[in-house]
Structure formats: C-alpha cells, structure tokens
Amino acid sequence: MEVQKEAQRIMTLSVWKMYHSRMQRGGLRLHRSLQLSLVMRSARELYLSAKVEALEPEVSLPPTLPSDPRLHPPREAESTAETATPDGEHPSPEPMDTQEAPTAEETSAYCAPRPAKVSRKRRSSSLSDGGDAGLVPSKKARLEEKEEEEGASSEVADRLQPPPAQAEGAFPNLARVLQRRFSGLLNCSPAAPPTAPPACEAKPACRPADSMLNVLVRAVVAF
C-alpha cells in the first residue's frame, strides 16, 4: 500500500508539474515534459505492479499480449492534440517491473517520512490549492459516475480472463497492461514482499484508485 500511495503521489506530482509547465515563460519545454512523462510512466507501472501484487496471483497464467502498453484510451483524440507534450512512450522491458518493486520499497520507505512535505503549502502554488489543483478534485467528482462502467471492465481485467483482442468496456488497454504485469510477475519469483490485504478486499479498494489512475492518465493525454 505504501508503494501504491507513493507511486500515486508521484504521479499526481508529475501531472501537476506538467500542467504548470505550460504556464511557464518560454512555453512548454520538450525535454522537461519528456522527463516528467517518463517519471509518470515509471510511477504508473510501479503503481500497477504494486496493485497487482496485492491481488495475489491465484489465476492461471494467460498468454501474454504483444508488448505495446498503451494506457491511453482516447489515443485517437490525443494524436490531434498538440505535439508539444509527448508521452515518451516506449515498451518497457519486463524485468523492470519486478526490479522496480523492490527498489520502490526503498524509495517509498525513504519518502514515507516525508508526507509532511507533500502537504506543506508550496510557495507559488500548492497541491491543495483549490484553483490550481482543481484538476485532481474535479476528476474525483467524476469518479462516482464513472465507477459503474469502469468497475465492470476492471473487474473483467482483474479476473484475468484471456483478454479479447477487441476493445472491452472503456479501457481495453488497461486490461492488457494489467495482464502483462501479471505475467511478468509470475515469470519471476515474487521477490517483493507480499502486501497484506487479500485479493477480495483489495479489489474494491483498488477499483476507485484504478479509476483515479486512468483519470490522471487522461489528464496527461489532454495536454
């Protein structure tokens, strides 16, 4: 859970930085946006692998999909969006997931004593500032209405049915990614310490967080 929280925090931070970099003098910096998106991607993968670990591998190993993780459902819309904010996507190698999990423990363990810093008001803008970070709260508001339809697809993904090639629900890519994580995890011995909550408990807890993840990702896409 720590890992998840940490990853989520970093993701939120990255989105916030990306959003505010647009208002910077001189315009959007390509290199910086690329780096932010790389961090966000790592955080996302970390988050997903941590979440997946929590679910406890009880299901059989499904056939792996070709590695092309695209976690952006409205990607078609994105292609017409400005080219100045690429997402820096590239197929991440499988070993990275399992290696990131133990190292993330260290970073999260280190970063855990710093939650005070996160909540401390930043000088120029803050995460809890209503105006600026309306991004996050406003997305939360949408969660409730989205949850029903997302729940269905996530649940399907969590069940790890062999995912159909065609889109299922609103988040086909999510399903693929989750499954890929699972397979990666199962291939190597689970070196990461198992997280406490059993699968059934974790699922409802994860679903809204999952939606949050998607929503955050969509925020990136919007840029």
Add this chain to the structure above:
Amino acid sequence: MRPTAVKSNRSLCLGHHRCWERVLGLLTRLGGASPLMHQPPPASCSSSCECARVGVRVSALAPAAAPCPAPRQLPCPRLPEPPSRGTSTLIPARLGPWCSPTGSPAPLSCETGCGEGSWILVCRLLVPTQVSLLSMEEDIDTRKINNSFLRDHSYATEADIISTVEFNHTGELLATGDKGGRVVIFQREQESKNQVHRRGEYNVYSTFQSHEPEFDYLKSLEIEEKINKIRWLPQQNAAYFLLSTNDKTVKLWKVSERDKRPEGYNLKDEEGRLRDPATITTLRVPVLRPMDLMVEATPRRVFANAHTYHINSISVNSDYETYMSADDLRINLWNFEITNQSFNIVDIKPANMEELTEVITAAEFHPHHCNTFVYSSSKGTIRLCDMRASALCDRHTKFFEEPEDPSNRSFFSEIISSISDVKFSHSGRYIMTRDYLTVKVWDLNMENRPIETYQVHDYLRSKLCSLYENDCIFDKFECVWNGSDSVIMTGSYNNFFRMFDRNTKRDVTLEASRENSKPRAILKPRKVCVGGKRRKDEISVDSLDFSKKILHTAWHPSENIIAVAATNNLYIFQDKVN
C-alpha cells in the same frame, strides 16, 4: 558594411548613430552629397539608435526594429558607476587588494593540476543591473509575478541570474549572459609595472542587451530572452566577435573599441548641430583626436526562425566559417555570412510525436576536425557524426553508451542519466559528459564505456525523490576542461564546485560564497559528510542549500583561472603559485 555615396535624399544606416558623422564627413569630402533630409543625430549618446527610421539598407543586420544598443561610454575602470536601481551594487565589487601570482607573472603550467596548487579568490563581480531597454518600459515586478515558478531566492532580480559563462580563445575576455538577455564582457586587467599585483583581475569591458523577450503570435508563446549560450569566435582583427543565443534566435555580435574620434567638421559644430552655411568661411580637414575608450557592440547577424524547439547549444566549427545550433530535436548548420538559410544536419523528430523517447541535449564540434561533431541525448548516449558521410547525419558514425548498472537502477534512473553537457577535450581525443550525478570521460576510440567516471555528488542518489519534488533533478550542470585536459571541473549545490585531476585521481570540493570571500583568502576544500558522524568542518547532506547551485563554470584556456557563476555573482579564482 561600407558606406556608399548615394544620390538620394535618404541617408545610410551603418548600425549606430555615431556613424552619421562619419558618413557626413565622407560625403562632404566627395563633394557630391545632396542635402540630407535626415534628422541630425541627437547630441547625447545615450538614446537608442536612430538608424532604424531612416536607413536605406540594413541588409545582413538586424531587422529595422531591432534595438541597436547605443555605444555607451565606459567609465575609466577605477571610477565606480553610479548605482542603478535594484539592489545589485556597483561594478565590480572589489573586496580589496588581491593576491596575484608572486614572482614572475608567467602563467602557471597547467600541469600543477588542482590538488597541488591552491585556489584564491581574485574578484567577485556582480552582474550590473543596468537599466535595460526592456526594464525601462516594463515594470519588473509584473515579470516576477507572471513567473509562477519564481522560487524563494534572495537575489536581487531574476534577470540578474547568470546563465552562461565563456572565456574567449586567449582568455583575455570573459563573457557572461544572464536571464535578462544581457551580455556582460569582462576584460583582464593588463599587467603594469607599478601595479603588478592587480594582474588577473577582470573588469567590465562592455555590456549590451543581446536579446529581448519576444512573442510568438502563432503559438501564443513568449520567447524568453535568457541567454542560453555564448561562444566566441577566434579573433581575426581588432574587433571581437561572439555568438549569443536565446531559445530561438542566434546573434553574432561585434565588439569593437573606439579611442579616436574625428573633430573639425565643416558642416557641424562640436556638438553635432548643423552650422548655418552662411557662417562657414573656411574649410578644414577633420582630424582624428584621441578620446576616452569606448567599447561598442553591434549586432552583425541575426539567425532567426530556424528552430521549432528550444536551442540548447551552439558550437563554432574549426573552419571558422560555419557553426551549428542544436535544439531538442534538430541541429542546424549555419554559415556566418548567410542568415536566411541553414542546413539541417540532424533530425531526430519521429513521425509520430507520441513515439518520442529522447531529445538532443547538447552538441559540439570537434576542435580540430571540421567535419566531426557530437551530440548527446537525454538517454545518456552520445553520437559522433561525420558530415562527410551524408548531408543529413541521422546515422551516427560512433555511438557511445555505457550499459546501465542494474544495481543502481532506481525510479528516477532515466532522468538522471540524461546528459546535460558534452565537451570535447582541447586535444580532441576525449569527450566529457555530465549527467546529474557523474562526470564521465570518454575516449573517442572506445564506444562501449567511458574511460573515467567521477562521482560529483553521489550522496544525492538517495534523495532523488525530494530532488524531484523541488525540481532540482532537472538542473543542467555544465562541465569544463582545463587548458591541458588534465583537470575537469563541474558544479554542484550549495555553491560547491568540484575539480577532478585525471592524472593524480584526486578531487577537491570548493565553495564560491560571499562569506568566504576575503582578500588573499585561499579556498578551503569542503567536504560533505554522508555518514552519521559529522566532523567539524563538514556539511551534512540535509543542510545543503539546493537553491544555490553552480551550473555554469569556465576555465581559462591556458592558465589556471576559473570563472564560477553562482546565481548573480561571478567569482574568479586563480591558482596561487607558491
């Protein structure tokens, strides 16, 4: 640009208003000038150039609306300039008589390296807060407010932050660029018999506004005037030439001295006012009389509109006829004489921007081979290209990459492996790269790994998360070689900078701070303690000030003199010879 007599009612512009006198005089002597319909140049020399309004031909120069900085009369170096507004003080801030190399003033051999000599402070210079053309019109405060990322610093204005430092090829001149678009050139004080101990000091030689903020209307973006890089051209005549660039535009500046002025015109009196022709009864030939030294800077070329992304580096070719400018995705090759065309020699923009994985972070020409250049990427790789191979050098000749150490892999590995600076050694045999935590020296003949790796501040490796939060992880540090390629230097946080001696494998951490700036003071090596026990003079990692960072340093090409830029202060240190 030579003045030509034109039989028209319009007069010629040569770049600054002082040339009116010369043109008039010339036309008078030729005898064929028609009465000129221009306004006489203003009597005072402090107003901006008038040429733009009247000029016939401004060809290769800046477009008519560009500001031509009026030649400013420099005070004699001993006299302080009246303080301008802002809290920055006079130029330069001297703290007393300086220690200079005792004995013979011959330059120290660079082989002394960094460990054997000791470094002393020569002078600390504050970038002068001249009232720039921009700040006269705009309230500085609105600019600060608009910049929502203004961090909690204690400097006077953000525009004073030095953004680049560069010695020229002889080391006599030192140019600095700042965030406000100004370029300040310092000149080394000449050695004189009675003041031998003052040699080695740098005084302000020239100041000019190189770039102004612009607005790209098509993209609704403001283009910052911050000077990203300055590169000197080798001196070929009495004038000095340098290239300065901001995010989008490169400019070639000519810095020249004037110490004589013509006197005794027939049609004008001494103040420049036209004389009533009826009062002219005699003719005389104007003579050149010495005057106080005046240094003027004129923009000779403006290379604009060639970069979609932000220019991060420029590099002059060893043929001295071309140079290249690199932005995030493309590198363009320019000829100094041609401003409306450039060749694109590297283009790594993918067809689909979503597939973008790396950007160009720095580029440099080989110091001797005019066909070779390198560019570094955000993935930690360096590519060496040969322009003879093809017109578009997308395919590299050599590819330098070190395989990643899996034990060092962390969440932020990708960011900290991004190379922020790449420099050829003076010999041309090695390249040095700086990423966030290390400096690496590569042999051009070995591509699979660097020959040397130096840890700059490895104690930050466990702090990457918080460095990401305060944006410090995105800082781009530069690195420099000394003249003999035996010592390399780079900056760090808390106003620390580090030197590594490649031969003795010794390294030293020094601090550029106001508190330690006493005359003749020898810089004391600093140490950062990483373990639990902190010794007396050590600093713990947690008490490092991350807002004080040294990103830009420069090393004299032949002597052991270094310039270190710490926010808005420029420190010049010299190796003391015992």
